[in-house]
Amino acid sequence: MTSRDPIVIAGGGVGGLSAALALAQIDRACLVLERAPAFREVGAGLQLAPNACRILRDWGVLELLDGAAVAPQMVRIRRGTDGADLARLSLENSEQRWGAPYLNVHRADLLSALLQQAQKSPLIEIRTDATLTGFIEDERGVAVTYRDNDDFRRAAGEALIGADGLRSVVRSRLLGDENDRPVYTGHTAWRTLLPADGLPEAMRRPASNLWLGDRAHLVHYPLRGGQVVNVVALVEDSWRGDGEAGDFWNNQGDRKFLLNRFRNWTREALDLIGAGDNWLRWPLFDRPPIDPWARGRTAVLGDAAHPMLPYLAQGAAQAIEDARALAGAVKARPKDAAGALAEYSSARKARAGRIQQASRDQGEIYHLSGFKAFARDLVMRASGPDRLLRRQNWIYSA
Ligand SMILES: Cc1cc2nc3c(=O)[nH]c(=O)nc-3n(C[C@H](O)[C@H](O)[C@H](O)COP(=O)(O)OP(=O)(O)OC[C@H]3O[C@@H](n4cnc5c(N)ncnc54)[C@H](O)[C@@H]3O)c2cc1C
Incomplete structure (x- = not known):
């Protein structure tokens, strides 16, 4: 890894693309690995x-x-x-x-707007058909492996952000807890x-x-x-x-x-x-909240960190807030990836955890x-x- 390695983001959903945009705005290069072969027209409404x-x-x-x-x-x-x-x-x-x-x-309209904005930035590279399969890190950076059709490929990063959703590979590896399942x-x-x-x-x-x-x-x-x-x-x-x-x-x-x-x-x-x-x-x-959201040069974001019942319509909103906080922490500690991710985790976990719980409570009240x-x-x-x-x-x- 070199100091110019990008921050690798696993997942090109609302959280992953938001993280890429927020990081590009502070002049940090990112590599987004998205499992899907293309950004498809899926889903329905979001408030x-x-x-x-x-x-x-x-x-x-x-x-x-x-x-x-x-x-x-x-x-x-x-x-x-x-x-x-x-x-x-x-x-x-x-x-x-x-x-x-x-x-x-x-x-799909939100994703396409995020994608359109991301594609304008020379600092953001997006690879589709790229499923993160593993990662290791040392004091100099993170090495990730991903599957591209039948080929396994590698990429080097300064840090890894798991924005890979509810069934996050990054979260599982970070926690190493087999009982932590959705x-x-x-x-x-x-x-x-x-x-x-x-x-x-x-x-x-x-x-x-x-x-x-x-x-x-x-x-x-x-x-x-x-x-x-x-x-x-x-x-x-x-x-x-x-x-x-x-x-x-x-x-x-x-x-x-x-x-x-x-x-x-x-x-x-x-x-x-x-x-x-x-x-x-x-x-x-x-899924129960995790604490901390980061270990070393790896952190989780969006549903990978805090899957949320939709009763306050805040899941995507919280992923977007995560992305802004991540960029803020990286900007504050430009040469200390692990320190920045630890700061991001402490800045976000209380609020996201509170909204996660409030969403559950809201569901009970509605029903x-x-x-x-x-x-x-x-x-x-x-x-x-x-x-x-x-x-x-x-x-x-x-
Ligand atoms: C019924 C329902 C209604 C909702 N309504 C609202 C609402 O009104 N307002 C709101 O704010 N939120 C709402 N949400 C929540 C919102 O949809 C999610 O919180 C949000 O999409 C999370 O974004 P994310 O990027 O973290 O995860 P995801 O959207 O799940 O994106 C994860 C991405 O990672 C990719 N991926 C997964 N594994 C890998 C891998 N190993 N390697 C590479 N890529 C990978 C996936 O293909 C996907 O593109 C709702 C959710 C539901 C279920």
Whole structure:
């Protein structure tokens, strides 16, 4: 390794590309190794909270989402059984309140904006079809091995960042703990994208809609300049996989199951579920927090460090925050990779861990039933929109 070796980033998802962009902005060269043969059009909607949008704006990525992103004017929360309004939270003052917009985007559009920005930088090299298989480090650097089709290749780096997602190879190797595996939470996200044409006006409005029910909730919002509507049904006990299935985007679900599961819900919600003829299931996994996130010249970032239940819509946002913090630490200690990664780990783990836990708690609150649900609804109505919005300040204002 030489002092000019790049920082190697395993994984070219939201976290990996964000890390590359953030590091390039402080003039550090990066090599991104992405397992997939190409950046495919996969996934569905992502809510990008102001804490993520602020950073994306600094990197010049937000403007690339013009036209693709939709700014919801409010979050509307309703009760699933009868459609009664529990809260309407205005997002129109997001800029004044949190210093950045709140946007809904297609994951593929966000990835393509990050990629487009990364490709402008001569400091970022991206190799696809490159699966990290192992790494060793010494006091001078990190040597990684990766598979490119049937060939095994090597690369040298000043440091290694594992942004390789929920089933991170880097995390496993870092911890060396065979029991540290993703655990199925019993919750499954069922997702579909509907053409906006033909849907009732209420479904097409620029709003993030949330319906709460017994051990399930439903989320929908328009995407791609309003051309499609993203619908996610989050349901407990609706998947019986072995927990190891690879590509969950291809995990087809049966609409009849969902219609039956939501049979006690109001007509409007059932119509929305019935309109989707291509439901894909995404079982949700959790992992305990790790501490520290870094050892020597290796660290983890994004879902590899803190896979998050999607109930606060913060997984991608936290990966983006990780990337900014990583670059900040590397900039502060330009000649001390291990010291920078240790600093990054201590700067990030408390906040990400707190949001990880808050996401779990939020899921429990959304899925309450009986008297507890009744009490939740009363509190929500009594609190009023301002108080409910203020509760997000610690997340969105960072
Ligand atoms: C249903 C659902 C809804 C969500 N909604 C939101 C939301 O509204 N807002 C939000 O902020 N977040 C949301 N999230 C969370 C968000 O999707 C993730 O937190 C985010 O994608 C994590 O990014 P990442 O880059 O860390 O991991 P990933 O997106 O998993 O990317 C990891 C990348 O690493 C690659 N890779 C894996 N192994 C290797 C290897 N060995 N070598 C090389 N490459 C490798 C993979 O191919 C992949 O490209 C949601 C998640 C789910 C499941």
